[in-house]
Amino acid sequence: MTENVQLRPVQESDLAIFFEQQRDPVANRMAAFPARDQDTFTAHWSKIMQDKSVILRTILFDGLVAGNLVSFVLSKEREVGYWLGRDYWGKGIATRALRDFLKQVQERPLFAHVAQHNTASFRVLEKCGFHLQGEEKNFSVVEGQPVAGFVLKLDH
């Protein structure tokens, strides 16, 4: 099934789909990451699409836009992140997409930050060779409450 997963550069026409995917309340709870409103989303994506240090890919599954992958530098560390629409969860797509992305993003080490309750994302990273590097008490704040996170690292 995962042979139907492909990565390609992000196109403007993908953004409306990403917008809907990033405002799914179930996904927001899973990632402990709030939805962006349309203006904030548009401003954020125009900024990252112009930033040459940011690497962006659209994930296609059977030719349809399943989600996206990002890699950016934060506090001198290169990070990866990803987000799939809920229709595409549980099919091995994120694992396959991240594996392919890691061939395209060659800088090491790479880091990822995940909410501690986000078992799916933790497994995706583990299956792609990341290991637990540490914990962070304040990964995010949801409804006024701090959410703890894990930091994972890929050395090679």
Ligand SMILES: CC(C)(COP(=O)(O)OP(=O)(O)OC[C@H]1O[C@@H](n2cnc3c(N)ncnc32)[C@H](O)[C@@H]1OP(=O)(O)O)[C@@H](O)C(=O)NCCC(=O)NCCS
């Ligand atoms: C996290 C996310 C990317 C996982 O994508 P996916 O394509 O469903 O992941 P995969 O199918 O490759 O599965 C990877 C592993 O997670 C497990 N998994 C998938 N969904 C799960 C869930 N809801 N709860 C627990 N484990 C789950 C799978 O069983 C698999 O582990 P296994 O091989 O040990 O069985 C996707 O759910 C998503 O986009 N969520 C919202 C945004 C988000 O959390 N982004 C990451 C922020 S750090």
